[in-house]
Amino acid sequence: GATEDLVSRLAGVRSMSCDFEQLVLDRGGSRLQEAKGEMQVSRPRQFRWHADSPYEQLVVSNGDVVWIYDVDLDQVIERALGDQVGNTPALLFSGNPEEVANEFTIEEADRHRGRVTYRLRPKGEEPLFSLLEVTFEGDTPRGMRLEDALGQQTTIDFSNVRLNTALDSSLFEFEPPEGADVVSEL
Amino acid sequence: CQSRAPLTDITFDHPEELRHWDISGRLGYRTAADGGNANMEWRQRRDGGQIHFSGPMGFGSAELHWNDHRATLDNGREQRTAGSPAELAWYLTGLLIPVEALYYWVRGMPWPLAHGTPTYDETGQLVALEQLGWSLRFDRYQPVAGLTLPHRVRASHADDRFTLLVQRWVPQP
Numbered sequence: 530g531a532t533e534d535l536v537s538r539l540a541g542v543r544s545m546s547c548d549f550e551q552l553v554l555d556r557g558g559s560r561l562q563e564a565k566g567e568m569q570v571s572r573p574r575q576f577r578w579h580a581d582s583p584y585e586q587l588v589v590s591n592g593d594v595v596w597i598y599d600v601d602l603d604q605v606i607e608r609a610l611g612d613q614v615g616n617t618p619a620l621l622f623s624g625n626p627e628e629v630a631n632e633f634t635i636e637e638a639d640r641h642r643g644r645v646t647y648r649l650r651p652k653g654e655e656p657l658f659s660l661l662e663v664t665f666e667g668d669t670p671r672g673m674r675l676e677d678a679l680g681q682q683t684t685i686d687f688s689n690v691r692l693n694t695a696l697d698s699s700l701f702e703f704e705p706p707e708g709a710d711v712v713s714e715l
Numbered sequence: 716c717q718s719r720a721p722l723t724d725i726t727f728d729h730p731e732e733l734r735h736w737d738i739s740g741r742l743g744y745r746t747a748a749d750g751g752n753a754n755m756e757w758r759q760r761r762d763g764g765q766i767h768f769s770g771p772m773g774f775g776s777a778e779l780h781w782n783d784h785r786a787t788l789d790n791g792r793e794q795r796t797a798g799s800p801a802e803l804a805w806y807l808t809g810l811l812i813p814v815e816a817l818y819y820w821v822r823g824m825p826w827p828l829a830h831g832t833p834t835y836d837e838t839g840q841l842v843a844l845e846q847l848g849w850s851l852r853f854d855r856y857q858p859v860a861g862l863t864l865p866h867r868v869r870a871s872h873a874d875d876r877f878t879l880l881v882q883r884w885v886p887q888p
Contacts, residue, residue, distance in 0.1 A: 553754075553769060555756075555767060561739075561754070561756050561767065561769065562739065562754055562756070562769070583739075583882050584741055584754075584880075584882065597752075599741065599743060599752045601741065601880055602741060602743035602752050602878055602880065604743050604745070604750065604752055606750065606751060606752070655792060657770075659791075677776055677791060678790060678791025678792050679776045679777070679778060679789065679790060679791035680791065681767075681769060681776045710743075710745055710750065710876075712745065712749065712750035712751065714749075
């Protein structure tokens with residue numbers, strides 16, 4: 530069924546690097562924000578999300594710690610990386626695929642011209658987002674859509690996707706720059 | 716008949732005249748114990764204000780609404796109400812951000828309802844201000860609708876600090 534299908538597609542992604550375009554809409558549908566950048570993901574649980582516009586933001590995880598660095602604010606937040614995809618969608622591709630099946634009810638939302646979209650609804654209470662959709666074209670992820678409890682929608686389109694290439698582990702390490710305001714929640 | 720002036724053509728002579736807007740920006744905050752940052756969309760209208768906060772990757776949002784006598788904070792799971800937005804800003808950030816004063820500070824003006832010690836540069840732009848116990852610094856002035864407005868406001872008070880970065884101003888009629 531949809532669950533097994535998604536889990537096997539996710540298991541096929543050992544690493545991924547791509548460009549992304551992210552659009553955030555409020556529940557009324559008006560555009561809140563657009564961001565563009567690059568993302569790299571590598572099992573287990575490592576990811577790098579570098580938005581370079583409109584603000585430069587960098588989110589990096591080595592699998593244990595996640596750093597959120599806002600360049601313009603010169604502020605770094607470091608916290609333990611939970612194992613919940615519910616808190617960090619980037620874990621969808623780098624977390625344990627079976628974990629995704631435990632955390633979400635999964636159904637096939639759409640199948641159209643070689644693209645399949647899965648709809649994931651968190652089973653736990655108080656999830657950070659109430660709905661997550663992920664679209665594959667064959668075994669290549671094409672995009673995600675998240676809806677949070679306030680009805681805010683975030684769509685993320687992936688382009689220039691390269692799957693299962695070797696990614697340098699230094700991509701997933703982060704050293705707060707000299708003088709940055711480090712907020713440690715470790 | 717002549718249609719309403721398109722937004723881009725509105726111009727002002729003094730920041731005091733610019734009362735309604737959409738600001739897209741970022742808020743960074745820091746207390747002794749905690750800190751964080753969020754994307755911020757501030758819609759200020761005649762009947763009140765609304766600030767939509769969202770996390771770095773766009774989700775985990777919360778909305779602060781206020782008018783003259785009531786303020787609510789909604790994160791989609793629970794709603795909190797209070798007499799003033801400052802109380803709710805405290806709940807969200809741990810800082811009592813005086814939103815009513817921010818309404819003036821963001822335009823590079825002291826809040827008229829409290830004593831303040833402003834410092835202006837030679838062009839008359841507000842560069843520093845001591846008010847409500849906060850020491851504020853204003854910079855990155857850029858032209859907006861006939862005015863020049865600060866696009867960064869940094870405020871500190873003992874261990875607490877917040878930074879407001881404005882990325883885009885859109886005046887509203």
